[in-house]
Amino acid sequence: MTLTPLILAGGSGTRLWPVSRDGMPKQFLPLAGERSTYQQALARVADPALFAPPIVITNEAFRFFALQQAEALGLTPTVVLEPARRDSAAAIAAGAAVAALRAPDAIVLAMAADHVILDEALYLDAVRAAEQAAAAGRVVTFGIRPTEPKTGYGYIRRGAALPVAGVFAVDAFVEKPDAATAADYVAAGYLWNSGNFVFRADVMAAELARFQPDLAEATQAAAAGAIADGHFQRLDAEAFGRAPRISIDYALMEKTEAAAVVESAFRWSDIGSWDAVFAIADHDRLGNAATGDAAIFDSKGCLVYSDDGLTVIDRIENLVVVSTPDAVLVADRSRSEDVKTLVNRLSNRREASEHRRGVRPWGHYDSIDRGPRFQVKRIVVQPGGVLSLQRHLHRAEHWVVVRGTAEVTVGDRVELVQENQSVFIPATARHRLANPGRIPLEIIEVQTGSYLGEDDIARFDDVYRRA
């Protein structure tokens, strides 16, 4: 009997702007450690002696991030695509339904892709306890033992102890409290509600059928009608679209008598704000935390996240300083939960939602310079990567290979272009770039023309089946 991990990787969010943006959300970013939290989640459940191959559920926009970052770890999960954005109930229900198609009594471990979990051994202890209770028919949530009276989390009041050590019935789920109430909760032994669950797929289906029959029907049908598309499983769009937007707590956990909680002693963070990233990071003697190229002088309690160039702070306290290639944020750390609101106020700006860097199934690019009639990109194509066969009406492109060997198609001609060679793509010419080699291909692309928008592209063929 092995657990089936279900990794919930469809969230998007701007609470960690400018690093996390809608175009590349936090679960795919290395915000705590070298790997993204999504990769950390995959690695946590990679032992085949304990876990079945994972199911990832995400959406269309993030599908290649999910696939590439798994492949970088040598893993090939089933990547289930949600055709529309719903809330956590639909994602968990659909994921559970996919697991049930493998084995109706599969025990599912549903994990958020954007949480940090430290203390692997304590985590596995909690998983094992939860698994036992789930096998007996419980829907088990991980209740984190609080380290402080946080007002940003929901809490769980424990009920009677269950036969499995460390697992309790749920007396109540309680909303985010004010500071005084939070202190009372911590004193009374309440636990943080982490939003990670273990359950039998058939139990989840039965409980949802009872409390959310519409949602249960829609997600079952969406899974049954899923279509394999390369590495992806596309849920049936029409069926999934019928699922109501509701969180799993409201939809089920607050209603079902099967709810249970496993007391979890591992360190955990939902990295839901820069303050949360700060809290989980390593700190220097004066309580500062830094990532990237940073120099800290006479400052206290600051988080510096430097993703572009050198960031220097001098005699400041309790601030968040985030530097990226096209945007810098300096904010009060203790009030960084409101960054989302601030980004909404920037909504007319490209920087609010899109990065200067773009990730594509064949690799990635960075827009390194632009002027009125030109743009310069550095393009990295992974070994085996193939860009679509395409044409631009308004721009010509000069490609200079600076690393690796390119296979370049222009019109009917295909040629190999080596490091230190260049090639010219006239406007209107059909062309394609590919990396047939064994090392990443890097090119500098200089675009010239009167219109340089990404939407000046006609695609004739694409190995990744993009529209």
Added chain:
Amino acid sequence: MTLTPLILAGGSGTRLWPVSRDGMPKQFLPLAGERSTYQQALARVADPALFAPPIVITNEAFRFFALQQAEALGLTPTVVLEPARRDSAAAIAAGAAVAALRAPDAIVLAMAADHVILDEALYLDAVRAAEQAAAAGRVVTFGIRPTEPKTGYGYIRRGAALPVAGVFAVDAFVEKPDAATAADYVAAGYLWNSGNFVFRADVMAAELARFQPDLAEATQAAAAGAIADGHFQRLDAEAFGRAPRISIDYALMEKTEAAAVVESAFRWSDIGSWDAVFAIADHDRLGNAATGDAAIFDSKGCLVYSDDGLTVIDRIENLVVVSTPDAVLVADRSRSEDVKTLVNRLSNRREASEHRRGVRPWGHYDSIDRGPRFQVKRIVVQPGGVLSLQRHLHRAEHWVVVRGTAEVTVGDRVELVQENQSVFIPATARHRLANPGRIPLEIIEVQTGSYLGEDDIARFDDVYRRA
């Protein structure tokens, strides 16, 4: 009778790092307004009815900045080059000696190139009063009427009123005071010592001969032995090297009985720190000042200087936030006088002294990307600009013209390369880039090779006579 402006533009400094660095110091940067303070100084004395053609004194490293920024205003000053770094006494003495070679009784207006002066009419009032007193043999310093009890400035205690309205004998120069003493000084009518002067060239020579005979001899000889080099006057290096390092205040002003002070009611700043830049800037309703692409939310008393991308601040107070293409600084504004110390502590870093952007006599460049074996630059060549005929041993270069028309020499071949065309320069080939056109030429240069240092260059011919 017209005044001869002497603009002191040789200072370098890091007190406004990361914008001002040794490679491009603050007097050549647009820190207060659209023009650099050096250009503002030139423009302030550009009226030929009132002022003779200016003399600029600076050093080798800044000579093309001084020339280009003057030419951008349609001016061609005499640019005198100091062969070594000495203090203000030697610069003023040498500049006065150059003016004396034009006319021995020339009246000189010595102005720092890195000061901001507002209220043009009040400034000219003070200049006219100083000029009258100088004509009568006084060495007149501008004493700024204090707006607050600053501890960062030296003060002047006035003596008896002189026959010219607004001009006084100097009772004493007093050092930078502590806060309480500064308040007493302001109450007692002391003036800030601005380091700008008006004097007759022959009076300056005579007073220096009396109090600083070595310095007087060295600088007279340096001026007499100056050699014209294109637009530049190079002071005799051997003679100038003998001049002691001393400030004009210590060398002369505190000793001479000719010292006088003109009370100056114009707004003035030496922009000697980010706090000083803040003080002279326009402020929003909550007392914030911003330059460049900035978004300010719920913050008070902050200076945002955004020279690269978008800079966002949220609920912070009294900070300086400076963003440049390769470095970000966040510091306590009230203690920003110590930025210089901080930069010294970064001294092993390129960013401490050099910009990513470089200014050259033919135009400028920006290093927009680099990797282990390549570098990408955007190069802008002004109309008429000609790079040196040169050769690299370790790198090849690809040039893509994105604006204008280039004249490209490779080996014995000279060709015109238009927008959207490219050219390849193999390693070891002699080559040259020039802009024969009427609009700026912009090219993207992709360098590839095993060594990409700026010192891999052999110059065979250079119209700007660089070494």
